[in-house]
Every structure is written in structure tokens, then in C-alpha cells.
Amino acid sequence: MGYWRMIRFLHKAEPFVEQRELELQVPFIQTAHSLIHDRSGAGSDFLGWLHLASEFPEEQLSRIEAAGRRIAKDSDVLVVIGIGGSYLGARAALNLLQHSFPDMLPADRRPLRVVFAGNQMSSTYMSELLEVLDGYEVSVNVISKSGTTTEPALAFRILQDYMTKRYGQDASKRIYATTDKAKGALRKLSDEMGYETFVIPDDVGGRFSVLTPVGLLPFAAAGINIRDLLKGAADAEKDLATPDLSNPAYEYAALRSILYHKGKAAEMFVSYEPGLHYVGEWLKQLFGESEGKDHKGLLPVSADFSTDLHSLGQFVQDGARILFETVLKVKDVRRDLTVNNMAGDPDGLNYLTGKSWRSINDTALDATVLAHTTGGVPNIVLEIPDMTEYSLGYMFYFFEKAVAMSGYLLGVNPFDQPGVETYKTNMFAMLGKPGYEKQREVLSNRG
Ligand code: PA5
16 A cells, blocks of 8 residues: 555644644654654653554464464354453454444354453353353453453453363363463463463553454454454554654644643544444543543543434534544445435435435535534544555554654653552452552541
8 A cells, every 4th residue: 555645634623723733733743753763752661562563473473363263163252351452452343344243144154253351340241141151162362461450350260260161171272361471460370271372562552452462363263354454554654654744643643732732621533333433442542541641631532423413412512612523434334325215205315315325424424524613613534444454454553653642742651551550459459459458448547
């Protein structure tokens, strides 16, 4: 694909941001670009994602593909255990790239079913999962970089027990662990039990890890072309390397920064394809965890239009002027339909006869951008060429590069997440985890 820019701006939030304001950002962009590429900024130990795709070792890729084939051959269901960055990227890609109803396809077209666990601690969810697994051949991929996160560890404890009771010694051939190369309880346990393991590189943080084995193993098992995903990201690496506004990732970061400083408190990621729902969830984590620090940052939220135009639409059009929208528009959708004619026009829709559903959905997007911008809500519209592995890989990298720039423009370290620890400390203290006695006392004195 070369240097053709895949993600295009269809609307840059005019008239809310003027070109001269964007140009004033250029010196800051240049400085932040050097921080990223010279690896001299805060959090620079976590820049492994920068060249991950273009430098992915072939031997590792082949091993992931081989494990994926094995899982698909001996299983009906893969349970993927993980949370945050060890969960959302995989979910986003499967949701976008697979058929909308994969489980209802004829057997010869049905992909391996992937279900998720360890992304919450609901006893109802876990009990009901265990209840249905008996009817299927199962493999498990437990994913945790730290190897100590409570949610996936708890889920793995019960699923490991389930697998051992069900498959005996063969359980270890059906359990795959994706974790740190040396540290953490999961690494230790996996080595002891003889599970096949895949390594999350030290210098890639959780929310930047979708193109490591974290995402790639579940994708390979589900029949997703992981080489195309990596190719898209590798091409984005080349395309998004200029230190100025000709780089769309940086232009997007600059727009967000200007809107933030003009008082916008929230960014709503919007799409008109249900397949992008979990990309919205992935974006919320990427931006929320990277930027929400030192009492700064845009609150990332997401919405599925036109569904949510019938719920949140009223607020966006007429409510508090606190947000702007970033709309992800898919240029070439996977499938299209034509509106059928109806004799007598009882529903009054014959004026649409012969039109494509896709053009109607696009018109809804254009009409909404117009309505919202007229109502005082800035809109940035990013066009994604299609819903393929290549484009998704490109899009993952686009947003990773944008958030790195955006975080530095905001004056925060985009690669850490110190705030996530507070709830964990409280939870451990309240659950009585050894080592947390002091905090427990502090909390109980608070009443
Ligand atoms: O981005 C992050 O670092 C986090 O969201 C982690 O991915 C999440 O907390 C899960 O961590 P781990 O993979 O160590 O279990």
C-alpha cells in the first residue's frame, strides 16, 4: 500500500478549530515526536509498540499460527481469559472482522467460537459459562502480562480446575498462557504445569499489546489473518512517521488537544457499524488510561449510531456543550442491500426503493454530523477504508501513535497507569490479602 494514507479526514471540526491554530501546534508536535522517536520522554521504556509489527520475529509468528491451528483443530470453543489490555484488543478485532452471527453460520463456515472470561468477577457469568462448556471441546488461553491481576487469576483458577477434571493430564495440552518472559505467578505456574507459553514483550504496555501474542493467538485460532493485521500496522508505521501536520495521527492529536483547551471535557467515539462497537471500548481504554492523569485529560466515551441517536442523541444535540465527537466512517462495508419496493407503499418508504442500505447509513452519518456541528458539537470524521485485517492493523497503530503524541502534548506520561492501583489496594485490603494489613486498618478507621 506504500505511503498512501489510509485514514482520511472527512471533517476536521471546522469551524471550531482554525487552520492557524493547528499550525501553532507544529513546534510542540516536533518536540513530542522527538520524545517518542528518540525514546527520551516519560515512559520511554514502553515504546516497544512503535516498531513491533515491522520487526515481528518470523519464528514467533509461525509458532502462533501453529498453536492457532491446533486450537482450531481440537476445540469448538476457546476461552480467552484476560482484562483491560489483555482483553479488549482481541474482542475488538473479533467483533469487527468476523461475521455478525458467527455461531449461526453453517458448520463448514463457522469459525472457532471465542468466549471471554476474567474480564470481570461476576459469579453468574462464570457459573453459566461452566454450565455450557461441557457440551464442547475446550481450549483456554490465559493472558496476563503481570501474571498477578485478580480478575483473570480468579477466572483461571476455576477454569484450570475445570480443565483438569475434564481432560486429566491432557489439560496441559489445551491450556496456553500469554505472559511475561520471567516474572509473575502465571509464568511460574505455566512453567510448572508445562503449558505452551507466549511472551508479552517487556517494553509493550497492556493497552498497546494487541499486536503481540495477546491478540495474535486468539486471532490465529479464530481464523483471522494475522499477517495482514501486522502488514497494516507495519505500513502505518511508515506512513505515520513525519513530525508535522502531514501526519494524520498527529493532526488528529493536535485537534483533540485544541478542543480540550477550548473546554471540551469529553470525546465521544462514534461509529455506524456494530462491528466497531468494541473498537470503541478499546479506544476508551487506550485514551482513558494513557491521558487521564494529574487531574487532566479528555473523558473518552463511545456510542453506536444510529442506535444511540435514539438515546444519547438528545444530549449530544441539545445538552451541556462539553463534548466533541470522533466519528469512524467505514468507506467500503462488507455487505450491502437494496431497499425493496412495497406495493401500495403502506409504510411510506417507497421513496427509498432501489437505494442501497449503505448509502442510507452514510446519509444518516452526514446528516448527524451536520446537525451536531450546527448544534455546537465539533466533529472529527475519520474514514477507514474497509473492515479488513489490514485496515484494522493500520487503525490500531494510528490510534497508538496518536495517543502517544496526544499524551505528550497534554504533559502526561502516556504509558503508565498509576491510578489503576488505588482500587486494587482497597480491594486487597478489604479482602484480607496478606501484606495489606495497614491499609485495611486505615480503611476500617474511615468507617
Ligand atoms: O493497559 C494496561 O496496562 C492494563 O489495562 C492491563 O492490560 C490490565 O490491567 C491487565 O493487566 P495484566 O495483563 O497484567 O493482567
